[in-house]
Amino acid sequence: MSHYTGSVPDTKRAEDWRDFAACAGAYDEMFPSSNPHEIENAKNYCRPCPVSSQCLQWALSTNQEFGVWGGLSEAQRHHRRGGPSKTISTDEYAGTTTSRVPVVARSLPQVWEDCIEEDGEHLLWVGPRSVSHIAGSLTPNRLSFYLDRGRWPEGDTKRTCEMPRCVKPSHLADRVERGEEADLAVAV
Known part of the structure; x- marks a missing residue:
């Protein structure tokens, strides 16, 4: 029989795409007001981010209502949700050529x-x-x-x-x- 020791179990989450995000530590900037300049500033974090596709997919699959995720604003994601849920890439959403070679996520x-x-x-x-x-x-x-x-x-x-x-x-x-x-x- 085990006895409760009162210690808190280790609750640290496993490493995932969030650990490689360019916006790590910029929480406030990623949830801008409706000001277009603030939204564009948040999107600037997404442009060079090595994990923007994973971020966007997560935001779409979990129906994130607020903030900029994967380079898309709240309004852009709301517009995208109109169809059935499916895995997409940033290229697929933007309609650009998917000629880029996938890279291993590195910070x-x-x-x-x-x-x-x-x-x-x-x-x-x-x-x-x-x-x-x-x-x-x-x-x-x-x-x-x-x-x-x-x-x-x-x-x-x-x-x-x-x-x-x-x-x-x-x-x-x-x-x-x-x-x-x-x-x-x-x-x-």
Whole structure:
């Protein structure tokens, strides 16, 4: 006969697609108001995410009413639910070519670590020209910028050093950091 000890059983969930999501830790951003800018900001997390298809499928199969899941807003998912439930991919929903080769889900930091090489004070990108995921592709500069600053760059991300292929975060700047946002406002 076993005796109750009063201890709480281990309730940690098994690792799954959620552990590889680009939006991990950005809970509030993924449940925006109806403001189109906030919805687009939430979708920006989904574009380079390696698990967006799994996220979208889960949201559709569990009838998630709120938030952005797999790159789709509440209204887009509501529209999609009109037909019978079936497994879909992001390509299938968007009507794009399904020519992308499926990849094993890896976190964005894992992809970055696998594709950089130290060279003195620089970090060189030795991986492909873009990081392809189920949700699309991401340039090495954008990936490095995002992982360092925790936000997606505004506009293009340029190197501030002369070393080709350098993706060291401190050697990158987006439009805001380069001060081009103020220049654009003056030009208008």
